[in-house]
Amino acid sequence: MKHEEYIDLLTADALGALDAIERRELEAHLASCAECRAEADVWREVAATLAYAAPSVAPPAALRERLFEQIKTQPPISRAEAVTKTEADSENSALPKPTNVVALDAEREKRRGGVLVGKPLLLVGSLAASIAIAALAITLAMAWAQNKELQAQLARATGNTRQTEQDLRQTEQELAALRAERDLLAAPASRTVTLAGTEVAAAAQARLIYDQQTGRAVLVAANLPPVPAGKAYQLWFIADDKPLPGGLFTTDASGHAELRETIPPAGRRAQLFAITLEPQSGSPAPTSSIYLKGAVS
Amino acid sequence: MSDHAQQSISDIELLHSIARGDELALASLYDRYSSILLGLLLRILHNRPEAEDVLQEVFLQVWRRAADFDEARGRGFTWLVTLTRSRAIDRLRALGSRERATTAAMREAPEEIGDAGDDVLRSEQAEVVRRALAEIPEEQRRALMLAYYEGLTQSEIAAKLNQPLGTVKTRMRSGLIKLRELLSEQMKSARTWI
Numbered sequence: 001m002k003h004e005e006y007i008d009l010l011t012a013d014a015l016g017a018l019d020a021i022e023r024r025e026l027e028a029h030l031a032s033c034a035e036c037r038a039e040a041d042v043w044r045e046v047a048a049t050l051a052y053a054a055p056s057v058a059p060p061a062a063l064r065e066r067l068f069e070q071i072k073t074q075p076p077i078s079r080a081e082a083v084t085k086t087e088a089d090s091e092n093s094a095l096p097k098p099t100n101v102v103a104l105d106a107e108r109e110k111r112r113g114g115v116l117v118g119k120p121l122l123l124v125g126s127l128a129a130s131i132a133i134a135a136l137a138i139t140l141a142m143a144w145a146q147n148k149e150l151q152a153q154l155a156r157a158t159g160n161t162r163q164t165e166q167d168l169r170q171t172e173q174e175l176a177a178l179r180a181e182r183d184l185l186a187a188p189a190s191r192t193v194t195l196a197g198t199e200v201a202a203a204a205q206a207r208l209i210y211d212q213q214t215g216r217a218v219l220v221a222a223n224l225p226p227v228p229a230g231k232a233y234q235l236w237f238i239a240d241d242k243p244l245p246g247g248l249f250t251t252d253a254s255g256h257a258e259l260r261e262t263i264p265p266a267g268r269r270a271q272l273f274a275i276t277l278e279p280q281s282g283s284p285a286p287t288s289s290i291y292l293k294g295a296v297s
Numbered sequence: 298m299s300d301h302a303q304q305s306i307s308d309i310e311l312l313h314s315i316a317r318g319d320e321l322a323l324a325s326l327y328d329r330y331s332s333i334l335l336g337l338l339l340r341i342l343h344n345r346p347e348a349e350d351v352l353q354e355v356f357l358q359v360w361r362r363a364a365d366f367d368e369a370r371g372r373g374f375t376w377l378v379t380l381t382r383s384r385a386i387d388r389l390r391a392l393g394s395r396e397r398a399t400t401a402a403m404r405e406a407p408e409e410i411g412d413a414g415d416d417v418l419r420s421e422q423a424e425v426v427r428r429a430l431a432e433i434p435e436e437q438r439r440a441l442m443l444a445y446y447e448g449l450t451q452s453e454i455a456a457k458l459n460q461p462l463g464t465v466k467t468r469m470r471s472g473l474i475k476l477r478e479l480l481s482e483q484m485k486s487a488r489t490w491i
Contacts (some may be wrong), residue, residue: 011470016386017444017451041371046477048375050445051382054340055333059352064327067353068320071360077320079363116347 006036014043034254180216189213193273195294201225204255204292208235208273215263219247221275221292224255232280233291235259237267243274248282271296308373315363323360326419331356333423334381341446342392351388355381356393386448429479437472440465 006029012018013026030037184190189212197204203223210217219235227233227250235246247261263270274293276286314322331352340347358380366376380386429436443454453463 003325008466008470012444012451012466015441015444015469015473016382016448017454017469019450019452035306042379042477043373043473044379045375046480047445048372049426049480050430050441051337051378051475052331052423053430053442054336054446056336056423059335059349060331063353064324067327067356068324070353070357071320071323074357074361075314076363078316121317143434276413278455 006030007039010036010040010043013040014047016047030092034256035172040118065180066146080217101283114138126261140218181218182220184209184211184216186209187213191296193294193296195221195273195292196276197292198221198290201287201291206275206292206294207219208294210263212268215265216261217259217261219249219257219259219261221249221251224251224257227251227277230280231277232281233257233275234278234286235261236274236276236286237263237270238274239266239270243286244270245282245284248278248280304448305442309368311367312359312363312366312373312376316366317362323356326359326377327356330377334377335379337381338385341448342389344392347388347392348385351381351384355384358384389430389448425480429482432479433472433475437468437475440468441472441476444469 006026009018009022009026013023018026030040191210191212193208193210195206195208201224204221204225205223206219206221208217208219221233224233232248232250234248235245236243238244244264244267246263246267247259249257249259251257261266272295274286274290276283276288276290278287308326311322311326315326317434330457335348335352338351339345342348357378359377366373370376370461371379433441439458443449443457444451449457451465451469452462454460454469455462456467
């Protein structure tokens with residue numbers, strides 16, 4: 001089966017509608033395809049929202065009591081123990097096996113430093129933008145719900161007000177960051193430039209999304225050649241044939257990279273964007289051949 | 298989007314605490330989600346004692362296996378829902394065809410979308426999801442629901458609806474894509490409420 005056909009299986013899988021054979025085939029493919037794994041996670045998040053379609057029903061208090069009686073005799077199993085138990089393995093298979101946008105977010109702190117090593121938030125490819133937007137939307141949905149919930153908790157709280165306020169602040173900060181990303185994707189002045197690899201990096205692809213007004217930008221790249229020690233990729237904004245230096249980044253083991261930065265005003269007028277390989281401290285002007293380039297359409 | 302607002306930081310923290318044997322954390326998680334999950338279980342099983350039994354089983358598993366939860370792989374809520382649904386579908390199959398036959402009519406009857414009107418426990422998030430579902434074309438929604446709530450495979454749904462397999466696959470995929478789009482639209486308007 002081809003990659004594209006597996007993509008079609010992902011939605012059915014998220015709904016639990018694959019038969020055993022299809023499921024095995026998909027799992028084998030997922031083991032080797034990070035793009036599909038990431039997409040599988042988005043679909044699983046979407047499918048899980050179907051739980052809300054059923055009206056909530058409060059369980060009887062006795063059920064809660066029984067549960068808390070029962071757990072007294074059964075301590076949690078640690079991860080290490082779990083892998084040694086066959087019972088654990090069979091139970092485990094019932095659990096979701098996703099990786100998802102969540103993992104990518106964990107890389108944020110690294111990205112903020114300017115030099116990026118990490119998995120891509122956006123995937124390069126035909127699905128990239130829609131996946132990213134959906135992932136952000138779901139993320140936002142949950143942040144929003146969490147915020148609401150925290151507000152309610154705050155209203156109720158008497159003893160642990162401080163902790164709740166902290167949680168709320170944190171959630172609000174995260175929500176603001178999420179909105180900023182979503183806004184970038186949705187901004188009217190938002191431009192998307194596709195960068196294609198040159199002969200020195202024929203398989204490489206990248207996409208730059210930036211807001212012409214604010215200069216906020218996200219670059220995602222895939223299939224970049226590995227970065228030699230002491231080197232980093234550098235983004236260039238070429239306006240009137242003059243290259244202006246942009247941010248530096250490196251890739252993860254699979255050649256994925258992501259860069260997030262603010263393009264200076266002069267760079268926002270660029271007609272061409274390019275990526276070169278430079279010393280890791282960056283160069284004021286390009287010193288290598290161009291690895292990827294793309295023109296504003 | 299640092300580490301994951303959506304994942305509800307507190308859900309993650311609760312699951313981490315549960316993995317360390319913190320009963321209060323389990324109690325918080327239970328209080329937060331047991332009603333939603335029991336609703337889901339009833340929707341799948343149509344049998345109150347069975348649904349309650351599976352709910353207890355699910356939370357026992359959460360207690361025992363919270364260490365398996367990996368926040369890098371999905372939200373806590375998604376983990377919980379996926380676990381619950383999969384346990385429910387297992388139970389549905391274990392109950393066998395006799396019970397399934399007697400409840401078939403009931404499963405067919407209640408309209409796909411829960412009646413939000415008298416559901417005092419519904420959250421605003423549920424509201425958002427229900428509004429989105431209501432906008433999905435009927436036949437697509439039906440395919441989604443048959444898969445998600447009845448545990449039917451694509452081929453089984455095709456047989457049940459007496460439709461070509463390709464049609465069913467397309468409906469399911471289109472339905473889920475539509476749900477994703479609608480949820481993101483809903484969130485745009487939700488934004489003004491925050």
